[in-house]
Amino acid sequence: MTFSDPRDGDLEDDASSTVSKTLLGHAASMLVEISLPKLALAFAALVVLPAITVGAAPIALAWYARTVADKIAVGFHLSFGLLVLAVALFVAWRWGLRIARFVEQSFWGLGATLVQPLYTGIRELIGRAIEALAPTRRYAFARTLAGLLAGLLIALVAGVIAWGLGPLPRFAVPLSATQDLWPAAEAALRNAAWAVAVYLIVAAPAWSLAEAWAGTPRDLPKSFADGEARWRVAHLSDIHLVGTRFGFRLECGRDGPRGNGRFLRALELLEDEHAARPLDWVLITGDITDAARNEEFIAFEEAMAVHPALRARTLIIPGNHDVNIVDRANPARLELPIAPGGKLRRLRMLAAMARLQGGRVHVVDRKSRRLGPTLDAFLAAEGRAEALARFMDRGRLHDGRLARTVWDESFPLVAPPDAPDGLGVLLLDSNGRTHFSFTNALGIVDAAQMHAAEAAMRQYPAARWLVCLHHHLVEYPRPGAKLADRIGTALVNGHWVVWRLRRDARRIVALHGHRHYDWMGQCGGVRILSAPSPVMGAMDFAERWFWLHGFAPGEGGALEMLAPRRVVVPGEGARPGSDAG
Structure with a gap:
């Protein structure tokens, strides 16, 4: 007698599922299971230390001006200032790009962890109130109005807090004895x-x-260009996979x-x-694997090897x-910023891209532009x-x-057009660096x-371009969508x-995936194709689909979209509980 089929899985297979568990349920589980020492270290490294650094900067400058500058001879002070300037210029020349990238990532990371959840939550509450009070209003109008009111409300509350803490930062803090360190730290945090x-x-x-x-964002018109x-x-x-x-x-x-x-049926x-x-x-615009494990990359390469003609055209x-x-079985696992796991996962992906398309795509030389x-060739050079x-x-x-550094300099990858007026492909990395499975969906495309x-x-x-990234460019207006589906969706x-x-909106089309949302639209004149998975x-018995797109050159260098065609991937097996016989 058997009472369980291992092919059907069990409760453990749903540990990270966002279908069977709500966002609140996952959060509650993580509070119980998360490693508190790791959380404390990560919080100190990612929040407390930067906060103290930012808060202590004006105190340190004031202390220098008050205690040191007036005690040093003018000539020596000038020489010392020039030395400091020379050191600063050298640091900017040697590590400036890396520092700028770190500052930018930190800036947008602060926006993702602080502004975006606040703004999105308040906007949705205001938007739903507007829709309830004036249901005849257009959804786009309600959304825009709600966003403006949310931004204003957050700014007003933040202004009250800033006034209560300030209204200006503290500069004068005594640092003449050991007992002054705690008041100085408190002032830095304020x-x-x-x-x-x-x-x-x-x-x-x-x-x-x-x-x-x-x-x-608005849907694309149903009428597409005619032609071949x-x-x-x-x-x-x-x-x-x-x-x-x-x-x-x-x-x-x-x-x-x-x-x-x-996926194998889709390839057929x-x-x-x-x-x-x-x-x-x-x-294929991202999420090639389920958790970046080596065996998942092997599964992808074995599947593509059966179809060499497709492999030669796949990016x-x-x-x-x-x-x-971080951990496919434990969303509560926290990875310290210095841990090698994040770099390992990126290198597995980079190696997979090199094996598949390394001879067909180019990096961009940042110096010559x-x-x-x-x-x-880029990976082979300089012992990389x-x-x-x-x-x-x-x-x-x-x-x-x-x-x-190699990962950052590898993007964007470019498949150049085969003719001056041909079609090229830009491959972007839109993934933020996170250290927690619960926040893995953070998306950003940095300025560099x-x-x-x-x-x-x-x-x-004169060329046309397909711009590929993983994350949504913007959050699509879907009335009734859960708040959990709105946070962590867009860049x-x-x-x-x-x-x-x-x-360059006339000559480009952006393609992405991420939330499996089947949508073709535009925002700000940029045409966007969001792919379903x-x-x-x-489940296995149901069908899924993907799209075949046709493009043609238009007047004035435009890229014209022709009518797309949906290709259905049939299901397999019987619906659970149905009579298969």
């Missing part, structure tokens, strides 16, 4: 809290104004598919399409599941590949610093990467990215 409040005064209204200025497609592109995303035949996904657990059969359908009429690109980018899942070597292999084998600190992408497009002024700096892209969102 200064830091004041700085955060001032940041909210500026950032919250700026966020709401940026959202209003970018415009509400010059370029045929298959767009897939979020295939979430697992390493075992009957493995479940961490996001859906037993409420989703088992194994990789659905693509093979048929390619045989009937060749495809130009197969684009992939990293998703949050490819780089930011021109297309640089292929990814393969050997250093990355050493880090993956031994985890040395020096090689780890290089690993971070965006400027490099723009430089690549300028090199081919933290998505409105800025849209603003940069809209300059051909794997996620349904």
